[in-house]
Amino acid sequence: xxxxxxxxxxxxxxxxxxxxxxxxxxxxxxxxxxxxxxxxxxxxxxxxxxxxxxxxxxxxxxxxxxxxxxxxxxxxxxxxxxxxxxxxxxxxxxxxxxxxxxxxxxxxxxxxxxxxxxxx
Amino acid sequence: xxxxxxxxxxxxxxxxxxxxxxxxxxxxxxxxxxxxxxxxxxxxxxxxxxxxxxxxxxxxxxxxxxxxxxxxxxxxxxxxxxxxxxxxxxxxxxxxxxxxxxxxxxxxxxxx
Numbered sequence: 028x029x030x031x032x033x034x035x036x037x038x039x040x041x042x043x044x045x046x047x048x049x050x051x052x053x054x055x056x057x058x059x060x061x062x063x064x065x066x067x068x069x070x071x072x073x074x075x076x077x078x079x080x081x082x083x084x085x086x087x088x089x090x091x092x093x094x095x096x097x098x099x100x101x102x103x104x105x106x107x108x109x110x111x112x113x114x115x116x117x118x119x120x121x122x123x124x125x126x127x128x129x130x131x132x133x134x135x136x137x138x139x140x141x142x143x144x145x146x147x
Numbered sequence: 148x149x150x151x152x153x154x155x156x157x158x159x160x161x162x163x164x165x166x167x168x169x170x171x172x173x174x175x176x177x178x179x180x181x182x183x184x185x186x187x188x189x190x191x192x193x194x195x196x197x198x199x200x201x202x203x204x205x206x207x208x209x210x211x212x213x214x215x216x217x218x219x220x221x222x223x224x225x226x227x228x229x230x231x232x233x234x235x236x237x238x239x240x241x242x243x244x245x246x247x248x249x250x251x252x253x254x255x256x257x258x259x
Contacts, residue, residue, distance in 0.1 A: 031190075061247075070189065070249040120190050128245035134179055136174060136247060138190035 028054050031123050033139040040111055041147055048106045048142045050121030056101040057123035059133055062094070065118040065141075076128055077104055111146045118143050148152045157254045160231075166224040170237030174220065177239040181213060181247070182222045185234045194222070194235075224255075232257045 030053040033099060040046050040109040055063040059078050075091075077083035077098035085091045104123075108115055120141045126132025160166045172180070178199040183191035196222075197204045197211045204211050210223040220237050239248040 033190075057171075070252050071247075073246055076246070091247060122190075127218075130245075134240055138183075138192070141188070141190045143188070 029125075029137040030054055031057075031121065031137045031139040033119075033121055033142050035142060036140065036145055037143040037145075039145045039147065042112050045107055045109045047145060048108075048119055048121075048144075050104045050106070050123065050139055052102045052123045052137070055123075055125055055137075057104070058101065058126055059124040059128045060098055061122045061124070061136060062096060062104075062105040062106050063120045063122070065120060067118075068069065071120060074120075078127070095132055111144070113146045116144055116146045153255060154182045157252065157256070159256045159258060160227045161258050162227060162229060164223075164227055166227045166231070166255060168222045168224075168235050168255065169220075170220040170253075172218050172220060172237070172239050172250070174239060174241050174248070175215075176241045176243055177248075178242040179240040180211070180213060180220050181183060181240075182209075182220075183236045183238060183249075184231075185236060185252075187233075191236060216224045226255050227255075228258065229257045 031052045034049045062074045065071045074089045075083045077086045077096050079098050079101050083096040098104040118141050120139045122136035124133045125138050159190050181196040182194040185191045195206045195209050195211045202213050208225045212221045233254045234254050236252045238247045
């Protein structure tokens with residue numbers, strides 16, 4: 028149980044285009060979803076936290092107008108990289124939690140398999 | 148194939164030996180710690196967790212040790228197998244926070 032999927036698993040796009048990445052909780056309701064970015068040989072860096080039906084909370088240094096997050100339902104969150112540039116090329120990973128951020132249930136995050144983005 | 152005390156970015160282990168992966172954390176308010184395994188091109192996979200009111204927890208072939216005095220966390224893998232080759236991350240959550248903060252990661256390579 029507690030499976031999280033991401034689509035697509037990899038994407039190549041031209042500079043200036045927008046790319047949407049989906050994150051789905053397949054067998055549970057995700058009250059909270061998180062988006063991380065991971066550059067090669069580096070650790071995961073939290074980009075933003077979202078609760079279903081409300082605006083995402085972005086980490087310092089993450090442009091909210093560039094990385095649009097929509098958490099429209101309890102099983103789906105999307106990350107749209109707008110006007111992508113080569114420096115946005117990275118591995119994007121989502122995670123989902125059954126509880127609210129800050130609750131004990133919210134401590135457990137189930138990670139998706141990641142989406143590799145290459146911007147040419 | 149053991150490393151004790153210092154965080155090393157890479158660890159090479161002979162198959163069948165025990166592995167020790169170390170992690171230092173900086174936030175003394177952290178009260179929940181997790182070890183993740185990440186294989187190449189995949190998302191992190193939960194291995195084991197521990198709360199700050201414990202100093203040791205055991206799972207299947209894995210043991211996590213927590214030393215709050217020196218803010219040190221370690222993961223021990225018994226009888227390391229080729230399938231254990233991966234990057235291992237420690238992560239922490241503070242008592243006044245909800246965000247997972249990941250450590251730098253250790254790449255474990257198992258030699259046949």
